[in-house]
Amino acid sequence: MRPHTARRGALSRALPRLLGSLLLVTAAGISSACAAPEASAAGGAPAASEPRPLGQIVPAPVSVRPGGSPYALTPATAIRVDGSSGEVRRIGEYLAGVLRPSTGYALPVTDRSGPGGIRLRLGSADTSLGAEGYTLTSGRGSVTITARKPAGLFHGVQTLRQLLPDRIERDSVQKGPWKVAGGTVTDAPRYGYRGVMLDVSRHFFSVAEVKRYIDQVALYKINTFHIHLSDDQGWRIAVDSWPNLATYGGSTEVGGGPGGYYTKSQYKEIVRYAASRYLEVVPEIDMPGHTNAALASYAELNCDGVAPPLYTGIKVGFSSLCAAKDVTYRFIDDVIGEVAALTPGRYLHIGGDEAHSTSHEDYARIMERAQAAVGRHGKTVMGWHQLTGASPVEGAVAQYWGYDKTSAADRQQVVDAAKNGTRLVLSPADRVYLDMKYTADTVLGLKWAGLVEVQRSYDWDPAAYLTGAPADSVLGVEAPIWAETLTDSDDIDAMAFPRLPGAAELGWSPAETHDWDTYKLRLAALGPRFTAMGIDYYRSPQVPWPAEPAED
Known part of the structure; x- marks a missing residue:
């Protein structure tokens, strides 16, 4: 990647700002709030041992109910898919392809039932999810994404990615832990x-x-x-x-x-x-x-x-x-x-x-x-x-x-x-x-x-x-x-x-979630993820970007 800081100056010269705390957006349908953890010394992301709050994603979800123990990926984690759908298996393989390089875990994709792991399931009875909505439920033993259609599972996978630490996006093995906060996200799009x-x-x-x-x-x-x-x-x-x-x-x-x-x-x-x-x-x-x-x-x-x-x-x-x-x-x-x-x-x-x-x-x-x-x-x-x-x-x-x-x-x-x-x-x-x-x-x-x-x-x-x-x-x-x-x-x-x-x-996202003051904090939290993905983004002074460690 050619650095814009050297080539274009003005595109990246805004100094990163410390983010005091990350606020959880209150979306329509949220039944309870989840306070973000205190900012780390690095500048605003949760401490490495703490999971990211469920609502700290973009786009903002329809409903978040935090609670319970977090789920942690381990070397024993498997991705369990519906055996009746080749499309669900392909989504599982896609997810494994995202997670394997940074975790170093095997993450086998299997249609065998069993306890724990990441589970991708079709067949939700919730008609409000439509063709693209999903439910993500996280707890000590598993993360389960359920949807009516494969597109909903795929979108739920994107939420799971954002809930994992930013370094999950890197293409070399990184240090864990790989935790997902406990609770339930229920989500569907405003526009088709x-x-x-x-x-x-x-x-x-x-x-x-x-x-x-x-x-x-x-x-x-x-x-x-x-x-x-x-x-x-x-x-x-x-x-x-x-x-x-x-x-x-x-x-x-x-x-x-x-x-x-x-x-x-x-x-x-x-x-x-x-x-x-x-x-x-x-x-x-x-x-x-x-x-x-x-x-x-x-x-x-x-x-x-x-x-x-x-x-x-x-x-x-x-x-x-x-x-x-x-x-x-x-x-x-x-x-x-x-x-x-x-x-x-x-x-x-x-x-x-x-x-x-x-x-x-x-x-x-x-x-x-x-x-x-x-x-x-x-x-x-x-x-x-x-x-x-x-x-x-x-x-x-x-x-x-x-x-x-x-x-x-x-x-x-x-x-x-x-x-x-x-x-x-x-x-x-x-x-x-x-x-x-x-x-x-x-x-x-x-x-x-x-x-x-x-x-x-x-x-x-x-x-x-x-x-x-x-x-x-x-x-x-x-x-x-x-x-x-x-x-x-x-x-x-x-x-x-x-x-x-x-x-x-x-x-x-629902119109009720539309608020610049809360959005800019969720956007700021994406900065390290952009970097992990190799994106040299514009450091707008309007956004309180967390400080990022110098790259090797």
Whole structure:
């Protein structure tokens, strides 16, 4: 990992602050409180021999009932899974893969019943858990995670990870003890859509880098991975019927680097890997603007029949597909068809933002035909909120990225569409665009939507953000990260963390738990875990980070 402290100064120069005590958040449905132990001399984490309080996780759980003796992992611990489900066994193997390197324990995964251990069970009778909720019960003899569906077990595993000491995330053997506080956590998400978006078009990210980000966000119960596959600067997915899109349109990136693209097998590997972490992939093919890479690849897609040069800058709004040509709609149908065939998820995102070079009439015509193609290939339409200026089809999802300067008329257009049945995913740019600069001194990122410190990113309510939109029109929250200035995983780390966990909490946790003063303490406690995971995060002065020991 390349240290941002040396490379970027301002991203990490805020001095770590001592955390006096860690407070347990009081969530809706908590039947009793559990005081956090006194801060250690190291700066705020519980002493090594003391378990982390049950409520000290992100996202905040629905209900916590602490009590009883803690559970401790030992060399004899086994992970016991339901014998009837191969999917539960896979979750057990995933958990073992997380825990083995740092504990050094064998942690066999078995479907044999027996006393003690970590138990993963399907079949909860609690209907309030839905498809993603879980119950975690810890005591002297065992930790049991119960859920109605495998996704709930997986999310419960993420809670178990956070309840174990931070060093559980390291990839070499660490000293114990490995205790989990006694009691019960009952948890389920507020919203069904909790997403991140990664822009691989402005700068290309390898399959390994994409997998790394998927692993990072899964810890916070994110369930949707939106991947921005095409833009002016690069086309990133192989399309058999239009091969130049990838081989030529994908041959560069912002600043003139080598670019790259995913073969179909590589894209399917990303989809498979995301599914193994219970994330649904939403591919985006942007149109009618943000299309210079396609226009450069095929001259016939341009109204004048002349291909523009490849583009490596960061301006927007200058490119457009040609609404008057039949070949445009053959292109759209071919691309959507091939991408849809590779993607088992429900949604296909057709962009639709910043089409400044497209007349309103042409925009409406192209988006109408594109939406029809999405439906024809068995997917549900997603688009940026400008889609509401055309005619969203029944069931379409509009992703709102407006911000404080967005006009009242534009906001009302989205609200009116929501009232007419269009569903919404909220991604306000001045709140959860993870590529916005934290401060004026931040080296990475842009600031067209403003400066977005950690508190601002967290401190808003999705249910109240668009005044007048029906509450049931909001599917959830997504935190995009655009890559004009980001070139590798270190850059993603610096901008996504620590803001990403807050966006995840907005999507998962009950509204009653939403409180900056308690959240910042739970976030501060994640600092050593970020470090253990190799994440060189931004040490925001708004967060009372505990002191961390110097790394070797």
